Amino acid sequence: MLLTLTGIEKTYPTSEGPLRVLAGVDLTLAAGQSLALTGESGSGKSTLLHLVAGLDRPDAGAIWLEGQDITQLDEPQLAALRRGRVGLVFQQFNLIPSLNIVDNLAFQARLAGRHDPVWQAELAGALGLSALLRRYPEELSGGQQQRVAIGRVLAARPRLVLADEPTGNLDETTADAVMGLMLRLVAQTGAGLLMVTHSPRLARRLDGRLHLAGGRVA
Ligand SMILES: Nc1ncnc2c1ncn2[C@@H]1O[C@H](COP(=O)(O)OP(=O)(O)OP(=O)(O)O)[C@@H](O)[C@H]1O
Numbered sequence: 001m002l003l004t005l006t007g008i009e010k011t012y013p014t015s016e017g018p019l020r021v022l023a024g025v026d027l028t029l030a031a032g033q034s035l036a037l038t039g040e041s042g043s044g045k046s047t048l049l050h051l052v053a054g055l056d057r058p059d060a061g062a063i064w065l066e067g068q069d070i071t072q073l074d075e076p077q078l079a080a081l082r083r084g085r086v087g088l089v090f091q092q093f094n095l096i097p098s099l100n101i102v103d104n105l106a107f108q109a110r111l112a113g114r115h116d117p118v119w120q121a122e123l124a125g126a127l128g129l130s131a132l133l134r135r136y137p138e139e140l141s142g143g144q145q146q147r148v149a150i151g152r153v154l155a156a157r158p159r160l161v162l163a164d165e166p167t168g169n170l171d172e173t174t175a176d177a178v179m180g181l182m183l184r185l186v187a188q189t190g191a192g193l194l195m196v197t198h199s200p201r202l203a204r205r206l207d208g209r210l211h212l213a214g215g216r217v218a
Pocket residue numbers: 012013014019021039040041042043044045046047048
């Protein structure tokens with residue numbers, strides 16, 4: 001199994017007292033598979049993705065990625081994990097303002113030692129970015145920046161792609177194209193995709209669907 005979560009629990013301290021968000025989440029994701037994570041606003045979808053990304057730690061439970069429990073890793077090891085094996089497509093694009101689009105696209109792939117100009121050019125074309133490669137992030141629209149953020153992750157060919165509403169700002173046609181690209185990467189490279197979405201239409205295109213409610217998945 002590429003990814004296995006067992007008994008994941010997470011409680012946040014809030015000004016109104018402890019808030020139990022995840023109350024024993026189990027899930028598995030095989031290599032080459034895609035999984036949609038749905039659930040109402042506030043149900044804990046982003047929390048779960050952050051834990052799998054190693055950006056936060058669960059209070060209990062284990063997160064096995066390719067045979068390694070990432071909850072046991074220290075910060076430098078987690079940073080290396082995010083650089084190398086896990087690709088994050090979150091709502092904040094975090095593009096690098098001083099780099100043009102072609103260098104933003106290449107950035108993570110270079111860090112991971114997997115820069116492939118042919119694959120990158122194919123991604124840029126499929127994401128409709130080919131004419132924008134010499135521009136800088138501030139010269140792009142929100143949706144264009146979002147496509148660069150997605151391309152930058154896919155360019156590095158991660159083993160696991162974690163995506164939080166990755167097509168949220170895109171029109172339906174572009175969202176479908178971007179979804180197609182992500183699914184192709186998964187199929188071609190045997191990566192796994194765990195994607196939060198509010199769209200039942202997009203969720204249906206993935207191999208599996210999990211619904212988060214009451215701190216558990218069903
Ligand atoms: N750092 C934090 N401290 C305290 N409470 C938090 C924190 N982060 C999230 N929460 C709370 O935990 C719950 C789950 O939040 P989360 O962002 O995981 O939900 P979500 O399902 O992704 O929601 P949405 O669909 O609205 O993005 C919410 O009630 C939220 O207010």
